[in-house]
Amino acid sequence: MRCRQATRIISDSHERSLTLQEKGxxxxxxxxxxxxxxxxxxxxxxxxxxxxxxxxSRK
Ligand SMILES: [Zn+2]
Incomplete structure (x- = not known):
């Protein structure tokens, strides 16, 4: 995995759940x-x- 993919997955992890493959x-x-x-x-x-x-801000 390259840094570009890794950072993409890190960003994605806040918006969706990662696959086991991505997590690994x-x-x-x-x-x-x-x-x-x-x-x-x-x-x-x-x-x-x-x-x-x-x-x-919801309070
Ligand atoms: Zn890296």
Whole structure:
């Protein structure tokens, strides 16, 4: 898997559930690629911020 695919899957993971194949490939890629680990962490944090924002604005 290349970084471009990995980052695509990371982005997709916030909008749909991944297939087992995607999850497996992503896990392998993250194990060897610190760039994509950082990207995933940023994406996860952003996603949590967006969720928190959505929750707050619903009150
Ligand atoms: Zn990568």
């Amino acid at each position: 490939g992503l896990r392998l890629h993250l194990a060897i690629c610190s760039h994509c680990r950082n990207f995933k962490q940023n994406c996860d944090e952003l996603s949590q911020l967006m969720k928190a924002f959505a929750n707050n």
